[in-house]
Amino acid sequence: MNDTRSLRQERFAPVTYALLTAALLATMALCVCVGSVPISLSDTVTAVWRALWGLPIPQNIAKNIILNVRLPRVLCVALSGASLSLCGAAMQGLLRNPLADGSTIGVSSGAALGAVIAMAAGFTLPGSSYGGVMISAMAFAFGALVLILSLAYALDRSLATNSIILIGVIFTMFISSIISLVVTFASEHTRSLNFWTLGSFSGVNYHQVKLLALALVACGGVVLRYSRELNAFAVGEDNARHVGVNVKRVKLVTLITISVLIGVCVSISGTVSFVGLVMPHIARMLVGPNHRRLLPASMFAGAIFLLLADLTARTLFSPIELSIGVVTSLVGAVAFVIIFSRTRKAR
Template sequence: MERTAAPSSSSTAAAAGAIASVTGSLPVLIPILVAGLFLTLTLAVTIGPVDLDMRTVWSIVAAKTFGFTGEWTQSQENIVWMLRLPRVLLAAVVGAGLAVVGVAMQAVVRNPLADPYILGVSSGASVGAVAVLGLGWLAGMGAFAVSAGAFAGALAAFAVVFLVASAGGALSPLRLILAGMAVSYTFSGLTSLIVMTSDNRELARAAMEWLLGSFGGARWSNLGLPALVLLVGTGYLALNARRLNALLVGDETAATLGVDVTKLRRTLFIVLSLLTGVMVAVSGAIGFVGLVIPHIVRMVVGSDHRRVVPVSILTGAIFLVWVDVGARMIFAPVELPVGVITALLGGPFFLWMLATQRWKLKGAK
C-alpha cells in the first residue's frame, strides 16, 4: 500500500525542537493553554460596543451561577449572560471540535492537507442541515433534526471522498484533494438547489449563515449538544491516540501492531462525521480551522496524538474565539462572517503547505 509521509520535514523538526525548548514539556504547556483559554474567554466577553471590565463579567457569572450579589446594571447583565458569554463559549466549543476533527482526519487519510472544509465534509453537513429545514426531513426528531441531518450529510461526504481517494487499493493524496473539491462543489450546488426550490422564505438567510459561518445567533440552548458531542468525541480520540499514531505509518504496519484498521477507520468515520455535523449545525461551514491548528500544534509538540489531541483542543478553542472577536469588531457595527476571516487566514496557509510539501504529492496517481 502506498504510504504518505507524516506531516513533517527537516525544517519542521528543527522548528519543533526550537519551540519545544521554549514551551517545555506537555505538563507545562497544557496549564499554560488552559490559563490562556480562561483569559481569552474573559477578555472576549469584555470586548464589544459596550465596554465591560473583567471584574464585572465574573461577578455577573458568579451571580447567575452561585447566587452571589453585586453592583451592575440590568443592561450589563443581559449583555454578558444573554449575548456575549454563550457566543464566546460556543466559539470555543466549535473551535476545539473542528481542530480535533482535523487532527484525526489527517491521521485517517494520512495527509497533512486534510480538513473537514477542504475534503467537502463541511459542505455535506451543510446540505444535510439545509435539507432538514427546506424539505422537512427528520421532522420527528424535533430540536435534534438539524444536527442529525448535518451528521448524515457529513458522513455521506466523508465516505464518498475516502472511497474515491482509495480506489485501486492505494490512498492517493492528490486524488484525495481533488475528490474533496469535487464533493464540495457538488454539495454546494445541492445546497443552492434546495434553497432556490424551497417555499421557506427564511431558508435563504439560514443557508447563507451556514455557508459563511456565524456565532451571531448563539444562545445557551445551542451549547448543550455541541459540548456533549465534543466531550464524547474527544474522549474517544484521546483513548485511541496510540491507534491514531499507528495509522500514520500505514495500514499494514498498524495491523502488525494489533490495530483492527478496518474497524477503527469505520468508527472514526462515524465519530468525525458526528463532530463535524454538530459543529456545522450550530455555527456553519467554518473552514481551515482543522487544517491550520493541527499543523501548527505538530510543529510544537510533534506527531504523537497523545500530545496533539489535547493541545489542539485548547489551541483551536482559543483561536476561534479571537477570530469571532475580530468578526465582531473589525468593521463594527457591521459584523463579518467568521468563515470569511478563517478563509483569509487559512487560504494563504494552505497555499504555503502545498508549496512546501509539494514533494509529497509528486507521483500520486
C-alpha cells in the same frame, strides 16, 4: 552520542496544559469584554462568578449582554474550534495527509447540505425544533464520507489519500452548487441560509452549548482514546497493521466519530473552514506529531483561533457582522501557505 539531527525534547507537561488553559481563559474573557458595548473585565468576572454560585448580580452590571448574549456565544465558539481542530488533527493522522480536514474531504459540505435541506424543508424532531437539523447534518456528513471513500476505493482499490482529497475537493464544489440551488429556491425566510453557509455563531444559546459540549466529550473521548493508533496510522497504514492495530475498526470508528462531531458543529454554526486544516499544523509545530500531545494541543489552538476569528468578525466592521468563515478563510489560507512552505523548507 546524539546525532546533530536530534529534535528538541517535546514535552506536553502539566505546565504546558496550565499555560494553554490560561491562554484560552484569557481569550474567552477578552471575547466577552469586547464588542459593540464594551464591558470591563471585573464586571465580566463578577457576573460569571456570581451566576455560577447562584448569587444576585449587581444592577450596574450588563448582566443580560454578558450571560445571555456573549457568554453562550464564546462557549459555542470555543467548543466548535476545539472540535473542528481535533477532527482535523485526527484526519491528518488517520489518512497520513497534511491536507486532510473535514472541509477538504467534503464531510463539512455534506453536513452543510444536510442542515440546509432540513432547514429549507422545515424538518424537525418531536420536542426539539433544532434536532432535525442536527440529525440531518450528521447523517449527511457520514453519507458524504461513505460516498467519498467508496469513490476513492473504486478509483484505485487502495483508498489512497490523494484520491480521497481529490474526490473530496470535487465533491465540495459539487455540494456548494447544490446548496446554492436549495437556497435559491427556498422560501424567503430561509434566504438567510446564505449567511449561515459561510458560518455564524450569531444568536446561539446555552442549549447549543450543552449539545456541543456533550458531542465534544463523547466524540473527543473516542478520538483521544485512539491517539496511539493514530500515531501508527500517521507512520503508515501498513505499518499500523503490522504492529497489531485493528486498522478497519479504528478507521471506521474514527471516521464515524469525526463525522458526528463535524455534523454537530456544522448544524450549529454552519461551515467554518480552515480551522481543522491549519490549527493542527500549528499545534504540530509546537508539540510534535505524537497524537498524545498533538490532539489536546490542537483543541486548545482551535478554540483560541476561532475565538479570535469570531471577535474579529463581529468587531472589525461593527455594527456590520462578517461571517466567521470569511475571517477563518482569509487568515487560514495565508497561514497555511506560510506553514506549508516552512515545513517544506525544514525537510
